[in-house]
Amino acid sequence: MKRLNKQCLVCGGEFLPKNVASVYCSPKCSKKAYKQKMLRLKKEEEIKVLAGKIPENKAFLSVPEAGILFGVAKRTLYRLVSQGEIPSVNLGIRLVRIDRSVMAEMFGPARSLPQPESAPKKKLYSLEKEDCYSIGEIAERFQISEGSVYNHIRKYSIPTRQIGKYVYAPKMEIDNLYNGNDFI
Ligand SMILES: [Zn+2]
Structure with missing residues (x-):
């Protein structure tokens, strides 16, 4: 031949x-x-390491986090967000958050990663006043309305505590919800 x-x-x-x-x-x-x-x-190994650092139960992802977990280029995600193709919560410049479930709907399941052995997890949050933000503080700190804060707290079952006429939520849980590493 x-x-x-x-x-x-x-x-x-x-x-x-x-x-x-x-x-x-x-x-x-x-x-x-x-x-x-x-x-x-x-590079794949590095991505695995980065993805492994994103908590599995994190509902709101930063754009870099969403990109890593769902294997989509950051540039593409920023474009889709700015075009409104992906609904997002905009907490300010570089603080765009995307709902993980929306990503899964659009791009399929996240990379499956070996999750660290989950020993019965101790609840890490404390409801002591000094470890909490009031709802007003959260709204101001993350530039969102108090109504949205209450919605997210309900939706993601974040524990709260009422002291006097203020409602408090653990800083750790709130930071985990609204912060994401935008710089990875
Ligand atoms: Zn050649």
């Missing part, structure tokens, strides 16, 4: 393959492909 030219996967040049399995035109392209593969594996 007559051998036909193939197209090199690296440089795109045509070459006459030595055998049916050849996909690179030269040792140079073959080496380059190997290097690229190693880089890709390293």
